[in-house]
Amino acid sequence: MSFINYSSREINCKIVYYGPGLCGKTTNLHYIYKKTNPDSKGKMISLATETERTLFFDFLPLALGEIRGFKTRFHLYTVPGQVFYDASRKLILKGVDGLVFVADSQVERMEANVESVENLRINLAEQGYNLDAVPYVVQYNKRDLPNAVPVAEMKRALNPRGVPDFEAIASEGNGVFDTLKAIAKQVIMELKKGQEGG
Amino acid sequence: MIGSDLVMYDEEFKLIDAELQRLLSQSNAKVVFLVDKNGQLIAATGETENLDTTSLASLTAGNIAATGGMAKLLGEKEFSILFHEGQRDNIHISIIGQRVILVVIFDQRSSLGLVRLRVKKSAEILGTIFNQLLQKVETGKGPSKGADSPFAEITDEDIDKLFG
Ligand SMILES: Nc1nc2c(ncn2[C@@H]2O[C@H](COP(=O)(O)OP(=O)(O)O)[C@@H](O)[C@H]2O)c(=O)[nH]1
Ligand SMILES: [Mg+2]
Numbered sequence: 001m002s003f004i005n006y007s008s009r010e011i012n013c014k015i016v017y018y019g020p021g022l023c024g025k026t027t028n029l030h031y032i033y034k035k036t037n038p039d040s041k042g043k044m045i046s047l048a049t050e051t052e053r054t055l056f057f058d059f060l061p062l063a064l065g066e067i068r069g070f071k072t073r074f075h076l077y078t079v080p081g082q083v084f085y086d087a088s089r090k091l092i093l094k095g096v097d098g099l100v101f102v103a104d105s106q107v108e109r110m111e112a113n114v115e116s117v118e119n120l121r122i123n124l125a126e127q128g129y130n131l132d133a134v135p136y137v138v139q140y141n142k143r144d145l146p147n148a149v150p151v152a153e154m155k156r157a158l159n160p161r162g163v164p165d166f167e168a169i170a171s172e173g174n175g176v177f178d179t180l181k182a183i184a185k186q187v188i189m190e191l192k193k194g195q196e197g198g
Numbered sequence: 199m200i201g202s203d204l205v206m207y208d209e210e211f212k213l214i215d216a217e218l219q220r221l222l223s224q225s226n227a228k229v230v231f232l233v234d235k236n237g238q239l240i241a242a243t244g245e246t247e248n249l250d251t252t253s254l255a256s257l258t259a260g261n262i263a264a265t266g267g268m269a270k271l272l273g274e275k276e277f278s279i280l281f282h283e284g285q286r287d288n289i290h291i292s293i294i295g296q297r298v299i300l301v302v303i304f305d306q307r308s309s310l311g312l313v314r315l316r317v318k319k320s321a322e323i324l325g326t327i328f329n330q331l332l333q334k335v336e337t338g339k340g341p342s343k344g345a346d347s348p349f350a351e352i353t354d355e356d357i358d359k360l361f362g
Contacts, residue, residue, distance in 0.1 A: 005240075067356050
């Protein structure tokens with residue numbers, strides 16, 4: 001649910017990074033934070049445990065410049081991945097405009113990936129959203145690891161709808177901005193559609 | 199497409215801003231701001247220069263969402279008022295008309311009683327303004343509809359340019 005302010009000429013959109021615990025969601029945001037120039041980013045907020053596991057969410061506000069005279073801001077959020085934080089995940093999905101699913105390419109995490117997509121689908125449906133109809137991209141992260149599952153196999157298991165998908169090594173930044181750009185594009189195009197339709 | 203977008207027009211923005219300023223002065227507060235439930239800052243007034251209002255907005259919404267989750271577990275509809283007391287500053291948070299959150303930050307120059315009283319009055323006024331805004335959006339009276347929408351013409355290049 002974007003926020004369009006005709007008075008201050010601003011558009012605000014909310015993007016959520018979803019995925020199983022330790023797949024690299026927070027790492028994506030850290031990299032974006034590190035590579036964005038100081039005037040276009042706010043503080044990155046991490047509500048984390050002492051061992052740096054995400055407890056509630058990470059938050060990174062990004063100001064990306066103007067579209068048609070409107071300042072465009074993206075608010076990036078991550079969710080905590082661990083199964084028992086489901087209540088928190090649901091809260092963060094409220095009002096989401098676009099979703100990035102970060103998958104962990106390691107073979108032993110495939111089951112966790114599949115479960116997490118299912119969990120995403122259910123939590124979205126609870127709020128009346130359909131995963132097959134929202135702006136959505138998939139990232140296959142940790143491609144550097146020797147036990148990475150072939151991409152074709154990951155696509156089959158995690159991206160049957162064939163949304164834009166990207167290989168990534170988030171810890172080195174590979175694929176991070178491609179992913180962000182792709183979801184930003186979909187969200188803005190959706191905004192355009194919404195305006196036309198209404 | 200997801201839910202209904204929050205839209206703000208100049209007329210309502212000015213009314214909201216004026217009401218926040220009135221609340222600020224009548225309650226002797228330091229800062230007053232409005233956030234939507236998804237964490238987006240709508241308007242702020244007062245001593246905001248050294249305050250990270252964007253982060254505060256996001257955390258306020260997270261806070262309301264979390265206590266809303268707790269309320270549900272207890273069989274309550276929601277906790278409509280939250281109060282955090284600090285050594286120097288205090289935060290009073292209240293929900294207005296289901297959708298927006300009003301935050302007042304104050305110190306010893308004010309008091310919880312005064313803030314509560316003034317917030318109650320302002321909540322009614324702000325509620326009315328937001329209803330007017332929603333009506334405008336629903337009936338399509340605002341500038342967002344039709345061919346003059348600034349977004350109708352967005353191209354792929356516009357989006358690419360965002361990322362420099
Ligand atoms: N080898 C490798 N490790 C990664 C990659 N991305 C993230 N990590 C590591 O995976 C761990 C969990 O990452 P984190 O971002 O905290 O996961 P989150 O739970 O999804 O937020 C950290 O130790 C990261 O450094 C990657 O592409 N390759
Ligand atoms: Mg994390």
